[in-house]
Amino acid sequence: MSDCIFCKIIRKEIPARIIYEDDEVLAFDDIRPQAPVHTLIIPRKHLASLKEIGQEEASLLGRILIRAAEIARLKGIDHSGYRVVVNTGPDSGQEVFHIHFHVLGGRRLGWPPG
Ligand code: AMP
Ligand code: ZN
Numbered sequence: 001m002s003d004c005i006f007c008k009i010i011r012k013e014i015p016a017r018i019i020y021e022d023d024e025v026l027a028f029d030d031i032r033p034q035a036p037v038h039t040l041i042i043p044r045k046h047l048a049s050l051k052e053i054g055q056e057e058a059s060l061l062g063r064i065l066i067r068a069a070e071i072a073r074l075k076g077i078d079h080s081g082y083r084v085v086v087n088t089g090p091d092s093g094q095e096v097f098h099i100h101f102h103v104l105g106g107r108r109l110g111w112p113p114g
Pocket of ligand 1: 005014016028029030031032033040086087093094095096097
């Protein structure tokens with residue numbers, strides 16, 4: 001997707017603080033952090049949102065969640081706790097239509113979310 005901002009980060013056309021990457025996913029810090037730790041994990045494959053996900057993506061999504069746990073360990077929030085969020089569609093406030101998993105932590109997170 002030529003005009004997708006996260007695809008541009010994958011292609012290194014725009015900078016990001018990348019903290020992990022492999023042949024399948026990329027993780028980078030959110031540009032507007034909502035918590036002391038706020039990292040986004042994205043698949044290299046452009047998928048717009050959870051709404052577009054099918055059975056063929058089941059193992060990819062599973063591996064992304066495992067990566068989320070690894071990133072939480074890397075960031076030192078695995079013991080204090082964290083939240084993994086996938087905003088989907090208008091009511092969630094989804095802004096970027098390349099599926100991404102927010103990993104948030106480093107402070108007490110409110111519930112219910114705003
Ligand atoms: P969402 O509302 O779930 O679509 O979240 C999109 C997230 O992407 C927001 O938290 C933004 O701050 C973040 N974001 C947008 N552009 C960039 C960028 N260039 N680098 C890092 N994070 C970004
Ligand atoms: Zn994309």
